[in-house]
Amino acid sequence: MIDHYGWRSVFLAGGLATLTVVPLVFRLLPESLDFLLSRRPANAPDRVNSLARRMGQPELVALPDRDTTTPSSASGLRRLLAPDLRRPTLVLWGAFFLVMAAFYFVTSWTPALLVEAGMSSTQSLTGGTLLNLGGAFGTALLGALTARHALDDVLRVYLFASAGLVVAFAASTGTLALAFCIGALIGIAVNGCIAGLYALTLNVYSAPLRATGVGAAISVGRVGAIIAPSTAGRLLDAGWTPLALYVTTGAVFGAAGLLLLAMRVKQPTENATLAAGPTPPSP
Template sequence: MNLREHIDNNPMSAYQWTVVIIAAIMNLLDGFDVLALAFTATAIRGDLGLSGAELGYLFSAGLLGMAAGSLFLAPLADKIGRRPLLLISVTLSALGMLGSAYSASYGALGFWRLITGLGVGGILVGTNVLTSEYSSRKWRSLAISIYASGFGIGAVLGGMFAVVLQEEYSWHAVFLAGFILTAVCLIVLLIWLPESIDFLMTQQPRNAQIRLNKITKKMGLKGQWTLPEKVLASASKLPLTQLFNKNYRKSTALIWIAFFAIMFCYYFVSSWTPALLKEAGMTTEQSVSVGMMVSLGGTCGSLLYGLLASRWKAKQMLVQFTVLSAFSVIIFILSSSILWLAMLFGILVGGFMNGCISGLYTLNPSIYAANIRSTGVGWSIGVGRIGAILAPLAAGVLLDYGWDKQSLYIGVGFVLLIAAIALSLLRIKTTLVKC
């Protein structure tokens, strides 16, 4: 019997949806942990006497940590398992938040933000892969969209809590609250988080047969499922090098282009929109309101993509969302002189672009076989994080060279169209694990 095919083609059980919810909660906490610095930046700058450049480096430390976690920590999951990776990553994130809470200097805070980002980078990959592997083919896009929407929800809730905690205590309390919540999440994972079925079948660690049947029983699958014959990989073939063999090199190049382009555009829009709109004549309140509309649209867009991709092909929906993102970004900036139009198209921009991110998370795991899946997903997300880091810097350089905001957003539209072309050329060849 083919267990992978059975999971793909049958309704999802309550246990499988529980795994999705656990992943969404982890992503929610990631949204809080990553943006905790944004919530407390003003207070930290005043308390530690930081310059604007020093504050910028603190922001970059978290993003660099996330990129490093995706590139170098996530591949461990193909060797030790998805569950151990997530436990290690959540532990790092919790320690990073605790260290940040008690940091009394710029250097110490920067170090602990790097550790937090490292953990978050591993969590993003582990949860993405685990959600994909526990979902059926029909509901995979929706499941991943639910998981992906947790980040934005965590950011919104984190902002609300941060205001209260800072008024009542200090900026330290925001990071301490993040540590407590992440530590509670770690305890939940230790008790309830299962190992990946695909990992158990391909890598076959100790007691894999027993663990596999315990999981299938919780999923409501009757009978005893046996492990397939283990295929021994060559010791010289590292997971990273396999991403560029003849079976994967084209898909790897295309998904990397798409990830880099979409994450570059998303972080440009989310980072620069309030500031550029304020320079164009909006009040601070109006520019922040438009920025909030982008975030609000993001949460709705992730879920909308999941629902649509459950009815139609996920790749086709992703290409359409990417093209719509390109046109909505251009229309958004051309209509930004009218507040209500800017808010309306801000929602559309956030919705379509976050839908693109959910689509990337949906397609990415299906490109690679189970034995290199975490490596493939991790490096794709890592390349995307490099785009996220470069986006604000590139925009600043272009502004210094005399580009106006319309030219920048039109350029973003063209970059999104490049991503759409790359995605349209992508061919999905999922390798099924037979059992």
């Protein structure tokens, strides 16, 4: 497509697609229940009851009392490390660091390492493209699975699957078709890991802390994302083989899965919030 139409045409087509899709998504997606209950925009009761009907829950006669406690950034960070949240917070930070380090190594180094393993430039680009295309399905599959199973259990399966697939991919580069198939599966798995961590963070913290909790976890993860690609380059210069790097990356995914065993998350649901109904007045 690029060879036929040129780069500018491709970017223009992508921009037009974005302008078309974003307003449609904005119109069709329902608003967050937490936002409706805390911010109380216009027609909040009707919009909450519309969500209740869609989820098969009874409608509310009146909205629950609003939680007016909004922690500042500094107090929010301290709250993340309070005794009741310290363990899940540290586990999340460790998982974000490991997963984002492994994810950015895989996505940034795969084409170059495929060339190092003996593939042509065209074949390596195809492998990298399949890896990214697989990511489009990883999040959708995660959502379908978590509708039936606990999110933390599904996420651990994704992490352990990523560990095995990354090692299998490095060992399969001699068979082109097999390597491409495994590369697409890796895209599904590793992108699902990232999406699952975001969703898990939302389950750990209450609504007033979620923005701070997610922001802090992402910040820690970005440190891993910065360190991993440059570290891979140094290890290659030191004589490491692509297989050794991929095996190490698989171990990092596996370590993140084991780390999540230390945290059992009580799954909060919007259904529970709706079922709770209005908070009775204080005596």
